[in-house]
Amino acid sequence: MTQPDAPRFVPRNLAPTAEQSAIQLSRDKVVVIKANAGAAKTTTLALRIGEALARGLGPEHILTLTFTVEARDVLKRRLLDVGIPAATAARLRVATFNEFALQTLEQIEQRKVPQISSIKDLKPYVDEALQQVSDNYGGKIDYFVSDTSTAALSQFFHAQLELKATLRLQADLTDLTQDEVADVLGVSYATVLTIQEYERHRVKSSGDVLFRGPFDATYDLAVMLDGGIITRSQLPRSRIILCDELHDLNEASFHLLQHLIEADYTYFIGAGDIDQVIHSRLGASDTFMRSRFTAAFPGTASYPLTFSFRHGPHLAFAAGAFKQKPSDSLLPLHTGIFQRHYDGDATSCADQVVASVKRWTATGHPIEDCAVLVREPHQAIAIENALMRARVPYRTLEMPRYLDREEILFLRGMIAIALNNFSDTDKSKRGAIFDAVATFAEVSFSRDDNVAQLRQAVIDEPVALNWLFSGRVDQRKSKDVRDRVAAAADELIRTQRSQEPDLVLGALRQQLASLQSYVQGDTGSGADSTLQRALSEVDQDTAAMIAYLEQGAASMDPQTLLDMLRNLLLTLVSKLDQLVAGDVKERMAGVIAYMTALAPDTAADVALRHICARMDVEALARRLFVHPHEARVVSRSIAGFIKAAEAMQMNLRQFSEWIAAADQYGSGKRVKGCVQLDCVRNVKGKEFQHVILPFLEVDEFPFARADRSEEDNLFYVAITRAIAGLTLISPSDAARRSPFIARMQIEADKPRAQAAVSRNEARTSAPGRIEFKTSPADWARARELGAHWDGTRKVFYLVPGQSAEPFAEWLGN
Structure with a gap:
């Protein structure tokens, strides 16, 4: 890693750390910044932008990408905070990936494609896709349900987003069976067909796009570039590309970056925290920062950002111990870590939450600076009820109130x-x-x-x-028909699991024949048309399976035939189960x-x-x-x-x-004077003065059936949202406490943390630089007297320790 001697951009009211300066001055073509939580990733990117501007690069040649609107707006504020003039900052291109993709596609396509962000407004297109799949594949595929209820719509678009973000929707499915397609894509074959039909309607065979929903612009641009439909020459050319929150990178966004970064022209700087990957279902992975950039761009340089500017050393050391990585803070702040315990059920835990809130406000802190973060929404029920009983006002953020x-x-x-x-x-x-x-x-x-x-x-x-x-x-409906079908389903499952293959075949044939006779004799049973249609399908499948038994039994051994019948049997059982369990x-x-x-x-x-x-x-x-x-x-x-x-x-x-x-208690829209309540997953990128984490119990956090590495990251995100205080609420019985707490080594690191606070107090007592302005006629004289020039902000400044006396005539203005 080679670097010039000194920075040309000197930020306002900020003394960059050695780590930040190294990034600001880096000449490496591709840089991945591996930062800790609160380590001023966004500010460091702003410093790098300031350095480029100070060295004469025009703002129009710089592109900065983020994943969310919130992250985009924070970066814009940081540009102003470090001292980049508002007029210059306004000329920089700062956008989310989807905004950038949308603007680029509009330029390439020379038209504005309708953007539809509401799932409900997209419902007619899903209805049309379902109808087409039903017409083309009705009775030929398993688990197909023509359902566009609110829950079904939400899950359809969530599944579609997963497949698009990971680019799995582009997988070659030629010659794969239904089960193999489902395994490759992670959703049912029926869902795959519906998504494909939806996409055929959205993007015509001619390439014309009818509309774009959420994330579609990023996906469309990545697919068009990968497929050669558009070329690199049609993309905007940037000398420097920066990316914030790199841990949220997914496959589609990464492919887009690969096309944007020109090996002999572009400099790329991306910043993220490997331990904040919590959206793996949407394709986020630590492999991008760990290895994918290096594989795609040999010579990729890695820089650390170790020091937190959000919380003090006590929490920085605890977070570092939890993640077993270097972590420190340069703030002269004692971020208190408090442990409270509860006996019994959720109500007693919720009572400890209320007590913690009251302790916080009793010391004069505003109640709105206090946030209660739960692992899962169901944990909020007892907490919301306890807050209402105590007449403590609260508001939820992204998570809806439990009612x-x-x-x-x-x-x-x-x-x-x-x-x-x-x-x-x-x-x-x-x-x-x-x-x-x-x-x-x-x-x-x-x-x-x-x-x-x-x-x-x-x-x-x-x-x-x-x-x-x-x-x-x-x-x-006809209860006796339903019960008979349910009994047949139970018997089919039982015989398959409990007997030898040849016996299963015999029993299976008897059960299928019995079921067929019963279904055929159901006329006049009083069943409604929906049941009659379903029974007719079962009748057809049953006949097909019996015919298959008769044709295959003579030429195949029982085990082979049983294996071949497996899919048909599961399909039949599924239909029977739906008749019984679906009789809501x-x-x-x-x-x-x-x-x-x-x-x-x-x-x-x-x-x-x-x-x-x-x-x-x-x-x-x-x-x-x-x-x-x-x-x-x-x-x-x-x-x-x-x-x-x-x-x-x-x-x-x-x-x-x-x-x-x-309902009336929580119906207000006020922000101030309310405790904040949300799920941990919703607050990545946010920070709060005091964070309360309840239900730190075995099987609750970490959640028993969740991926352990992502649980680790969720807890890391949770504790690092705190600025001044962190309260951990766990059972009184140590054996029931979350193992995450012990991993923080809170007591062991207290002496070292206190020493770091004292170190930081001494460091921040040093004076900062002094800025002043002069008329253009006095610029030469100011330089002769030893003033330093900040070309980005167009001001002179004095470094710490430099005498101000020669500049008194300007400092007094």
Whole structure:
């Protein structure tokens, strides 16, 4: 690594560290900055920009990319903070990857393609794709459900984003089986077909793009460049490219950078923290910073940023110990790390949260500077209730309040239907409750239904929610048909698992023949048309499997034939399971009948448990949510809601009235005077004076079924959001405490941390530079007297220790 002698850009009110100066002066073509949390990554990039400007590079030749609008805006502020004039900073190109891709595509395509950011506005295109897949593949693929409920839409776009961000959607799927396609892409074959159909509609065979949704611009530009549809010469040419938050880099963005960086022309500087990779599902990976840049650009240089400018040495050393990497701070700040403990359940933990908030405000700190960060949304239930009991105002950031979560809104809708008191629900909540009931009741709207009109009717006329129940949910089906189908499914599974292959074949043939006869004899059973169509499909599949048995049994050994039948068998079992478990409408009818017959003093938690048992909400969640983790979160959220109801010891009507009052308690939009509450995953890039981390318990944080390396990173992100104080709340029983706490080595590093605070106090007592301005006529004389010139800000300055006396005539102005 070669460097010039001295920087030409001297920042305002900032003395760069040796690490920052090395980056500012680097002449390496490609630089990856491996920074710690709070280590002034963005400020360091601003210094590098300032140095380029001071050396005469025009602002138009510099491109800076970020991943979020928030990061973009912070970088723009840092440019001004270090002393780059506003007029110069305004000429710099600072954009998110998607903004840059969109602007570039508009220049290349010579037109503005409509941008659609709302999932609901994209719904018609998903409907069209589903219809096309149904028409082309109906009955030929497994697990195909023509569902565009709110939850289904959200998951469709989440799956699409994963495939686009990782560029897996570009994988060669030729000659792969359905199972192999699903394994390669990580989603069901039906989802793959729907996404492909959606993309064919969005991007025509001619290459014309009908519209672009979220992230589509980045994906489209990367694909066009990789495929040679557009060339490097059509991209804007930049002498220096900078990238912030490099740990969020995904495959599509990396491919874009590879095309933007010209080996003999461009300098690239990217900054990130390897230990803040928490979006792996969207393609983020530490391999980009560790090895991918080096592989793509031999000679890539790596620079560290060790010192934190967010929190003091006590927390810097604890974070470094946790991650086993060098970490320090140059702030003369004692960031206190406090440990509090709880006995018993979530309520006792939440009470410790309230006590910690009160301790913070009792010392004169503003309550809005205090943030409570939870690992998962279900943990917020007890905390929100405890804050309300203590009359402590709070607001959630990106995470919705627990009463506004979709699964809780569903239960609220069920209570309102049972009590016939939906009119008591705040009007602003009714539409969301309609959506939630429709989703969890798996209400099927036809393509002719005006869902928006139905939703508005529920908002305007609360009694319309009862229509949704009576008209769409309370549809009785043939219980004996369903039970017979369920019994057949159970027997198929049992015989496959418990007997030798040749015996399974015989038993399988008998079961299939019996099922076929039963289905064919179902005329007049009273089953509705939906069940009849499903049974007809089962009938066809059953006949095909029996024919396959008869044709294959003579020429194949039993094990080989059984292996070949596996996929058909699983398809059949899946359909049978859907007939049984998917009979939510009948279950809903039974739930409402139960609830409307309840005695007025029935405990709310008892009623809610019956709803969940009758609906089998865990199985329902697994069916509604693609990712198992999301399904588990929903189940935990419902369990926490019921637990809260049990603790309140209210009957159903009292609980409904309490919910209405709680809605009003948290309905304000104020920011000041409120504790802040959110999930850890939502606050990367943010910072708070005091951070409270509750539920630091085994199997809670780290979460038992999550990837351990990403759990490590989540905890690291959580603790490093703090500036002045960090409170860790864990069980009194040491055996139940999160192992993460011990890894921080809090007590062991206290003496070293205190010594570092004293060191920093001495360092910051040194005077900074003194700036002054003169008229152009006096510039030569000021230089002769020894003043230094800052060409970026167009001011003179004196270095620390330089006498100010010769410059008194200008310093007094």
